[in-house]
């Protein structure tokens with residue numbers, strides 16, 4: 001069992017706090033992806049788990065043992081670094097076997113293990129090469145093998161795929177998932193690529209400026225983002241945002257257009273100012289005047305199975321994903337139909353998601 | 368690299384002239400003079416020099432005193448180099464690990480290199496004075512424990528320490544730069560792989576520092592053959608009993624004290640070839656410097 005328990009963990013560099021009280025429970029064998037833009041503190045959090053950064057406040061426990069004051073080697077974690085961090089003066093075999101050598105394993109046994117692990121990631125022919133003589137993908141495999149061979153309780157990945165080209169990245173992503181399914185070590189994977197996060201994770205942790213915005217399965221996060229930030233970050237093409245005021249039955253936009261809302265949601269927040277998140281794939285194009293509002297068509301992007309249509313709506317841009325070929329014309333308005341069930345509603349001031357069931361809780365809070 | 372092209376060759380010539388002049392006046396001319404003296408001998412009763420071929424060199428090579436000086440120089444070179452390279456490496460590792468107070472002594476470390484060798488020699492003469500300061504306490508407690516004026520070994524230790532001290536700063540800068548060019552993530556990977564500080568140093572930092580190490584080693588040996596003059600001159604004058612009569616000091620001694628210009632010139636030619644050889648080794652090595660990536 002190697003669950004990870006992160007409680008109110010903070011990190012400061014001098015006076016700057018870059019991780020502000022993170023709480024997270026990671027179950028044994030789970031594949032967690034920490035997702036967030038560059039500079040949001042993902043690596044810092046990961047490195048605190050690894051023991052490469054001290055923990056300024058709070059507690060991290062691995063398998064029930066508080067590791068705050070343990071050295072990296074005492075924590076049972078293996079890490080794959082963004083730039084691979086392979087030892088340039090050692091051969092592939094020496095790189096992979098270094099941890100075993102340090103631990104004092106007999107040479108014959110060590111070489112045998114290196115051979116087996118190298119074979120499992122397809123590196124058998126390269127054992128005598130130096131990292132400098134390998135391609136990016138091969139280096140990535142060496143880094144993986146170096147982590148696997150230690151049979152760690154916890155696998156940590158810091159953007160391990162970001163230096164690879166697009167095709168190789170997908171291929172390695174599948175390989176990482178395959179390896180995880182095989183060895184089932186608890187894994188924490190850091191990335192800024194939402195697609196990577198969505199596809200790899202059992203559970204996603206979305207971070208923003210040193211805080212966790214939302215934790216959930218990729219599906220939960222896609223279907224009910226907890227904030228404007230998460231909604232905008234997850235999903236490709238990106239979510240559209242409009243603002244308006246909630247009235248009976250919907251949201252009134254500034255120009256008079258009205259977007260329908262489920263009854264319970266509209267009642268619960270009647271009168272509040274709101275931001276509306278609309279996923280391009282959940283909107284439909286209809287003739288002008290027949291939708292929730294009209295927008296002016298600008299241009300479209302061909303994606304193969306579908307097209308992304310871009311519109312100008314007031315001073316905002318808006319996109320709609322469609323597999324049909326609607327009769328759009330540049331500079332001419334189109335109607336945009338919105339299903340009540342597909343609207344993501346967020347409070348205009350806090351950016352937090354507005355939910356129907358909060359209506360029950362609210363009267364009590366008012367008292 | 369971008370190449371500047373001068374349309375007018377005269378401008379180019381004018382610009383390199385000062386540098387060429389300096390090199391000529393302070394290198395080629397003295398060297399040619401030394402060559403002249405080395406292959407000639409002044410006639411006993413005046414009347415110009417006569418060509419003697421390699422006689423001056425033969426005389427040196429059959430002179431036990433010369434070989435003793437070579438031996439002493441080698442001891443000095445090894446001693447000073449090992450001491451200064453070793454100390455510089457240790458200090459650079461400390462600074463690299465950013466141990467407490469590293470900023471202060473990072474600056475302090477660089478100063479000694481700016482001090483001229485004779486000044487270093489003078490300063491260390493005070494420090495190692497057997498009749499004053501801490502050495503006096505030592506001699507009071509254990510009479511005769513420190514006697515650089517009479518004991519050749521003590522004198523050699525003294526010049527080695529002074530020479531090494533002066534050289535540490537230079538080595539330190541190279542080692543620190545070398546250590547800092549090793550990506551932090553390599554050491555972190557080592558830490559994740561279970562290696563402790565010393566193990567990481569041995570397995571990761573030192574191997575990656577090898578090119579720097581070799582460079583510094585050659586520079587130090589070269590330097591110990593030439594730059595040691597000022598230190599020996601101010602501290603021991605080559606004594607006692609020629610115990611610190613390094614090759615470079617012997618040249619000065621034979622030439623300007625003994626007035627044996629031809630013998631001194633021949634010795635300086637030999638020393639020059641030694642230094643040139645070391646420099647060639649160094650350049651060849653730097654050209655083929657180990658590139659891992």
Ligand SMILES: Nc1ncnc2c1ncn2[C@@H]1O[C@H](COP(=O)(O)OP(=O)(O)O)[C@@H](O)[C@H]1O
Pocket residue numbers: 013018036037038039040041042043044045
């Ligand atoms: N050693 C450090 N000293 C000072 N600030 C740091 C240091 N490391 C990271 N930071 C800051 O902490 C924040 C989070 O960094 P990081 O965890 O690397 O972000 P991410 O991995 O999400 O891109 C950044 O604003 C960064 O500038």
Ligand SMILES: [Mg+2]
Pocket residue numbers: 039042043044159
């Ligand atoms: Mg990062």
